[in-house]
Structure formats: C-alpha cells, structure tokens
Amino acid sequence: MRYALICLSAFAVCGAALAQGADYAPPPMSPIQPAVDPASLSDPAQRRGHEVFGKWCSACHGDAPGMPGTQALEAKYGGQIPALVEERADLTPELVEFYVRNGISVMPHFRKTEISDADLDDLSAYLTRDR
Numbered sequence: 001m002r003y004a005l006i007c008l009s010a011f012a013v014c015g016a017a018l019a020q021g022a023d024y025a026p027p028p029m030s031p032i033q034p035a036v037d038p039a040s041l042s043d044p045a046q047r048r049g050h051e052v053f054g055k056w057c058s059a060c061h062g063d064a065p066g067m068p069g070t071q072a073l074e075a076k077y078g079g080q081i082p083a084l085v086e087e088r089a090d091l092t093p094e095l096v097e098f099y100v101r102n103g104i105s106v107m108p109h110f111r112k113t114e115i116s117d118a119d120l121d122d123l124s125a126y127l128t129r130d131r
C-alpha cells in the first residue's frame with residue numbers, strides 16, 4: 001500500500017511538471033543578483049560584464065548571508081578590503097583572469113566554453129571599473 005502511494009505521488013509530481021509544458025522556463029542560474037545596479041554603468045563592456053557576473057559569480061559572491069565566496073573573502077581579509085568582489089578597487093584584469101581561469105579553493109575554474117575570452121574581458125572591465 002505504501003509503495004502504491006509513493007508511486008502515485010511520483011506520477012502526480014511528474015504530471016504537474018509535464019502539464020506546465022512549453023510555458024516552463026528554467027530558473028535563472030543564480031537567484032542572487034549582482035550587488036551593483038546596472039543603471040549606474042554607462043560603459044557597454046561593463047554592463048555586459050555585470051551580466052556575466054550575475055550569471056556565473058553572484059551565486060557565491062553575492063551580497064547575502066551564507067554566500068561561500070563573500071564569506072571566504074570576509075574571513076581571508078578580515079574586513080581590510082570589501083568582501084564583495086564587486087566593491088573591490090584593488091583588482092586588475094590579470095588577477096580576475098587568473099582566478100576565473102584557475103579557480104581557488106571551492107571556486108571552480110571556468111572554461112572558455114562557459115566564459116569566453118570576450119566575456120572575460122567584459123567581466124574584468126566591470127570588476128576593475130573606476131569608482
């Protein structure tokens with residue numbers, strides 16, 4: 001009996017998912033949005049970099065409790081520099097490229113099929129912008 005109930009509820013869940021059909025859109029990669037308002041960016045490269053950051057980086061480097069990247073950098077620098085990479089003024093394009101292509105600790109490296117060289121240039125433009 002219990003088995004039958006489990007089977008039935010599994011069908012119910014799948015049925016509901018199928019019923020959504022063509023209207024279903026996968027959720028955005030990261031529910032956490034970048035900390036910076038894109039309207040404050042006038043340079044198109046920086047705006048594209050902001051999008052790349054939102055897609056690949058905000059999930060760990062967002063401005064919210066429990067973000068692994070933000071937490072790790074808070075601990076690493078003890079508040080001497082901002083824990084949010086988007087707020088740092090000390091990053092260079094070389095540093096951004098190094099960390100993105102190599103990763104560090106639990107941060108994965110990103111392949112060119114994920115973040116192309118052009119996307120990486122824009123990401124660097126965003127993270128090294130003058131403030």
Ligand code: HEC
Binds near residue numbers: 056060095
């Ligand atoms: C899975 C989580 C995760 C993702 C995704 C991630 N990071 Fe990280 N990142 C970390 C963690 C954790 C650290 C700190 C590692 C350490 O030194 O302990 C870090 C460190 C960094 C640093 C080094 C800062 C320093 O001074 O040590 C930079 C720069 C950085 N990340 C940029 C990015 C960018 C840009 C992206 C998106 C392309 C990204 N990260 C995606 C988790 C992540």
